Amino acid sequence: DTGVSQDPRHKITKRGQNVTFRCDPISEHNRLYWYRQTLGQGPEFLTYFQNEAQLEKSRLLSDRFSAERPKGSFSTLEIQRTEQGDSAMYLCASSYCPGTSVCETQYFGPGTRLLVL
Amino acid sequence: AQTVTQSQPEMSVQEAETVTLSCTYDTSESDYYLFWYKQPPSRQMILVIRQEAYKQQNATENRFSVNFQKAAKSFSLKISDSQLGDAAMYFCAYAPDKVIFGPGTSLSVIP
Helix, strand or coil: CCCCEEECCEEEECCCCCEEEEEECCCCCCEEEEEEECCCCCCEEEEEEECCEEEEECCCCCCCEEEECCCCCCEEEEECCCCHHHCEEEEEEEECCCCCCCCCCCEECCCEEEEEC | CCEEECCCCEEEEECCCCEEECCEEECCCCCCEEEEEEECCCCCCEEEEEEECCCCCCCEECCEEEEEECCCCEEEEEECCCCHHHCEEEEEEEECCCCEECCCEEEEEEC
8 A cells, every 4th residue: 555646746837827636546445535735724625536426526626626536546636727826735635435434534645736936 | 614623823842741732623413533633844644643423432542642522522632752753733633524624733842
């Protein structure tokens, strides 16, 4: 078990460009989550998937953001027409949810740090 | 609304001493998990300890233990024999499904 991995670890882009991040969860985990964390703050929930289905999206997730998990394994988070306010750490986490009770512990990846110039 | 509150933005502790970080949360759920995560500067979020809401017994993990008061919706973390490596941001979190984080407590350990 190699844990949750994210790629890239750092991304610098110019305002208006599109960026895409990838997350590979722990293999047996059926839930995958995306969070955003700004400096000095706790992570804020963005969205999550149960297998390939996107079950919840936060109001923080504007129309410029889209997330996919096409085969229920890895996930991508795309930000279109980036703005300086998008600069943050984007965290991915995964867990196993048995369906009949609360989900088990979420394990986090190292994050992708985005800087929009 | 589900919220998590950490009333101590910063704490410090002398090496080898004990420190307690406070956390309260608000929920109408009866079954959930509570967590303490540790995040060293520019490093990965690491699970410190976990508590299932249906368990009355407080969780312990080596030098880390919690005081879980379900009726009061309180979940404090005690770190015993503090070490320099304990210095980090500590987040209290609540999870019925997605994780809801508190604002964090920055812990400094003084040699």
